[in-house]
Amino acid sequence: MAKAHKISGVKPLGSYRENARIILPQKIEEVYTWEPFIRDAARREELHNMRISIKRLRYTMELFRVVYELPKVCSKDAVATDDKRFAEFLAVIVDLQSILGDIHDCDVVLQVLTDYTCQSASDAVVLDILSATGKDGIDRLIAQTRETRKAGYQKFLEKWEQLSAANFKRKLLSFLVT
Amino acid sequence: MAVEAQIAAISPDETLETCARQIIVSYFHQMMSYKDGAKDGCDIAFVHDMRVTSRRLRAAMDNFADCFPQKAFRKQYKKVKAITRTMGAVRDLDVLIDRFQKSLDTLSEAEQLDIRELILHLQREREEARKPMLALFTKLEETGFETKFLEFFVGRSN
Numbered sequence: 372m373a374k375a376h377k378i379s380g381v382k383p384l385g386s387y388r389e390n391a392r393i394i395l396p397q398k399i400e401e402v403y404t405w406e407p408f409i410r411d412a413a414r415r416e417e418l419h420n421m422r423i424s425i426k427r428l429r430y431t432m433e434l435f436r437v438v439y440e441l442p443k444v445c446s447k448d449a450v451a452t453d454d455k456r457f458a459e460f461l462a463v464i465v466d467l468q469s470i471l472g473d474i475h476d477c478d479v480v481l482q483v484l485t486d487y488t489c490q491s492a493s494d495a496v497v498l499d500i501l502s503a504t505g506k507d508g509i510d511r512l513i514a515q516t517r518e519t520r521k522a523g524y525q526k527f528l529e530k531w532e533q534l535s536a537a538n539f540k541r542k543l544l545s546f547l548v549t
Numbered sequence: 550m551a552v553e554a555q556i557a558a559i560s561p562d563e564t565l566e567t568c569a570r571q572i573i574v575s576y577f578h579q580m581m582s583y584k585d586g587a588k589d590g591c592d593i594a595f596v597h598d599m600r601v602t603s604r605r606l607r608a609a610m611d612n613f614a615d616c617f618p619q620k621a622f623r624k625q626y627k628k629v630k631a632i633t634r635t636m637g638a639v640r641d642l643d644v645l646i647d648r649f650q651k652s653l654d655t656l657s658e659a660e661q662l663d664i665r666e667l668i669l670h671l672q673r674e675r676e677e678a679r680k681p682m683l684a685l686f687t688k689l690e691e692t693g694f695e696t697k698f699l700e701f702f703v704g705r706s707n
Contacts (some may be wrong), residue, residue, distance in 0.1 A: 387565050431601045480645065
């Protein structure tokens with residue numbers, strides 16, 4: 372797992388509001404450093420790292436939620452709109468985290484199943500009971516998990532392309548720093 | 550299941566340093582509130598909740614690192630990181646065991662035998678994975694981690 376990028380330019384004696392606008396764009400950039408790798412389904416490590424960066428962005432957005440909930444202008448409508456937009460952006464981030472989480476879970480399951488199969492086969496060979504080991508259930512789960520992983524990856528890619536086409540990154544940055 | 554962040558009310562016009570102390574202390578209390586349940590081990594939710602809160606705490610510490618003297622800050626950060634890590638090993642196995650148990654319904658009786666064997670294997674691994682976690686908790690208790698952490702982050706008032 373990649374380390375969190377070092378945050379720079381933080382002003383400890385500046386306001387919480389001011390620092391939200393310094394920290395959040397850096398968290399967004401961290402997420403996008405993984406973008407060049409995501410069109411290759413086999414880049415498990417990078418997909419995992421993107422998930423972790425998205426999680427860090429989510430937690431940071433939640434930390435600074437109060438900045439976007441309180442009135443920037445006196446109009447109640449404007450406040451309600453900001454609240455709603457923040458919630459919508461956050462929901463997208465949570466959704467991406469969840470889809471990537473499902474992909475990662477599949478990768479872990481596949482690793483465990485294949486490791487276990489090899490270990491079982493090796494034990495069985497040593498104990499001369501290979502026929503009693505039986506791997507049908509494991510093979511079946513491997514096949515099921517591969518299918519789930521494939522579908523999850525496809526879902527992620529479609530979602531990502533939709534967001535890119537809708538200029539999600541630019542809109543999110545603009546909302547959070549304005 | 551999502552662990553809700555429990556941060557006391559903060560004002561966005563306060564200084565970052567003041568808010569950072571408040572948030573870190575708040576997450577820390579929340580994280581430690583799950584410790585006894587995690588030690589007990591009967592309900593897997595406690596390990597999950599403590600781990601998620603430790604991640605939230607680390608995210609806050611990453612963001613607010615520049616508000617604190619670095620050497621002492623890194624010392625506390627490393628301990629929180631160790632908590633996340635040792636709990637991660639247990640949580641990963643909890644998730645796998647749960648997932649494989651749920652998959653049993655989709656399999657024939659013969660296939661289920663393989664998976665039940667695998668679940669037993671993972672349950673044994675889980676018992677092993679709990680040992681470093683429990684050892685870490687004991688060490689943190691013996692060295693007064695909780696008091697030292699709070700002394701550092703409650704620190705001076707502004």
